[in-house]
Amino acid sequence: MKTWIRHHFYAMHIAIRRLLATPFSSLTNIAVIALVLALPLLASSILVSMEPVARNVSVNPAITLFMKAEVPLAETRELGEQLQQENQAYIEKLEVIDKNDALAGLRASESWSNALKVLPRNPLPNSIVVTIKATNDQASKAQELAQAWSSLPNVDTVQFDSAWVQKLDAILSFTRGVLLLLAIGVAVVVVGTVFNTVRMQALVQREEIAVARLVGATESFVRRPFLYLGALTGLVAGVLSLLLTTFGLASLNGAIARLSQSYGTDFVIRLPDVTWLATAIVLVMIVAALAAQWSMTRHSRF
Structure with missing residues (x-):
């Protein structure tokens, strides 16, 4: 058990060191994922904030x-x-x-x-x-x-x-479709970015990987740092997307506040709850780790 824990700590240390070794490339990849992830976060924030308003309007036929x-x-x-x-x-x-x-x-x-x-x-x-x-x-x-x-x-x-009910049903279906497309887009960007990052890292570290195999390192030991590299990239990108979304909502709420006050209401767009946000970040980390695993499977055979 101690050996297993020590191997994972070693893999995480190596992943952090590789991220810091190429700061510009790492920051660029993280920024791309964060910007794309901020779009569904912003859309979800608007939907969550509109829910109390929708409750005050009778939408049931x-x-x-x-x-x-x-x-x-x-x-x-x-x-x-x-x-x-x-x-x-x-x-x-x-x-x-x-x-x-x-x-x-x-x-x-x-x-x-x-x-x-x-x-x-x-x-x-x-x-x-x-x-x-x-x-x-x-x-x-x-x-x-x-x-x-x-x-x-x-x-x-x-x-x-029934006409307005059917229109409402169509609007809700369209909204769910847009959110699904945004989620798929985020997954594609995460997979593509992490896949190429891990591929380049594997090519740069090919001699180190070859030596490790010669001295008896298992494939799990060789690939584990790259999996942590993908997961850490997803984690940092997820946190950065939260910061970007929070900053964007703060600017947007300033304009909305002036508009809502002119109508005698108080409307504010807020982020979803903590559980939803944590689940989203964990999913991004899992997708990034799977992309790293896929990249290592394809580009570490040397």
């Missing part, structure tokens, strides 16, 4: 069931309870609206009060307003429920505007 004129309020409530029980997994909220309460609300409005005075009776039906839960298949499920409920015997009309 609502289906309104207008009952037939002769259906009393008691039967409307029974139907509401039935729908709630049968579709509990998809219903966020269900509200039964009394036609008398709806008419009173319209009469309270100045634009409708005069027009409603000439009506001999209440023309409004009892209704049920159903809010659908946010799920991956939200739009399709809401459309399916609206079509099924429109055939109920006591229901006269079902009102559901």
Whole structure:
């Protein structure tokens, strides 16, 4: 166990020494990875900061069931309870609206009060307003429920505007696609940069590697410093990308603060939580170490 730990400490020491031996090249590679990694970090920060704002806006689709004129309020409530029980997994909220309460609300409005005075009776039906839960298949499920409920015997009309739900679904899919492309781009840059760095290091150190093999060094012992070289490059690049993103957000928040204050709000873009950031850095380190392993497998056969 002590020997294993000593070998790993030796490999890390060699990796740090090789990074410091070529400061300009190392700094250039780290800066390239950090700049590319800052893009998904910035996009994630914007999405995380927009989430509380999105909660204040009703984005879940609502289906309104207008009952037939002769259906009393008691039967409307029974139907509401039935729908709630049968579709509990998809219903966020269900509200039964009394036609008398709806008419009173319209009469309270100045634009409708005069027009409603000439009506001999209440023309409004009892209704049920159903809010659908946010799920991956939200739009399709809401459309399916609206079509099924429109055939109920006591229901006269079902009102559901699916166009904006489909647009929202498309926007969310587009956002997820952009983040996926950014993540793939970061992975490609990390792999390419670390691969070439390790390849050059292996060529420069080819005589040292050959001597180590002659004296009995195993392939794991020879390749381990290069793996640490890749992982350390990913670690430093990840930390640098956090600093760059923090500096960029500080400048961006200054302009956003002036704009949001003019609208009487207080909006600030912030970084994701520490767990998310730590996971992102660890993933970059793993990808960089795998790229180093791949490079050594291909370019250390001499």
